[in-house]
Amino acid sequence: MKFATWNVNSLNVRLPHVLDWLATEKPDVLCLQETKQEDSKFPYEALKEAGYNAVHNGQKTYNGVAILSPHTIADVQYDIPGYSDEQKRIVAATINNIRVVCAYIPNGQAIDSDKYQYKLTWLNALTNWLQQEILAHPKLMLLGDYNIAPDDRDCHDPAAWVGQVLVSEPERLAFQKLVALGLHDSFRLFEEDSGHFSWWDYRMAGFRRNLGMRIDHILVSDALKSTCVASKIDKAPRKLERPSDHTPVVLEIAA
């Protein structure tokens, strides 16, 4: 099975790219972030015509997450249970007996901002929920835009980024708390080198110069780790006209 995550930065703008990518890559599961639209605007019909079922937790202008799959999407969960949040950042479902959690983790904006505190609080709520969720669903995958570069290999210029959002110690510790639940950064099961990124700033020719960050991840539970067979970051969509600033991260597992 092929799983993928992609922050599309407006599904309204990026739908043609998503449909092309589905046709080319034929993933079994595609998690989207930043759809930036209400459920009433979500392109269920166009996706259905492409052979994909979808569940969406959306809102106007900001955030919004979706799970797409040609398979049956069951036991859908919207938002983190018991955590009051106006922002639509979580949708989870069971597909082929695997618990798929699609997350758009807050950006944090700046270390001294309220949004940074929200990011850390939100990550804590996510971790507490997943601790329970893994007990109920040992085969669990957390896919999404984490807005965290786990270590310096995941940043194009660690010296310039010291202490900034995406790389700060509290954020990296929060990432390690997720790992401590028994989750594994699947991309790193196959690639140890630096310089592999999933996001590039639109400005300053960031993509052309590979000034990027690896902030989109697929974490898999212990029960899934041994089934992982390949992972890649597909840079092709980032080269298209009017691209998202993120590009898809892909994981293949046996079964």
Added chain:
DNA sequence: ATGGCTTATTGTATAAGA
């Protein structure tokens, strides 16, 4: 060098992203 792009908004400048 606090700029540089891109998206959305009952817009025409502002907020947010990362």
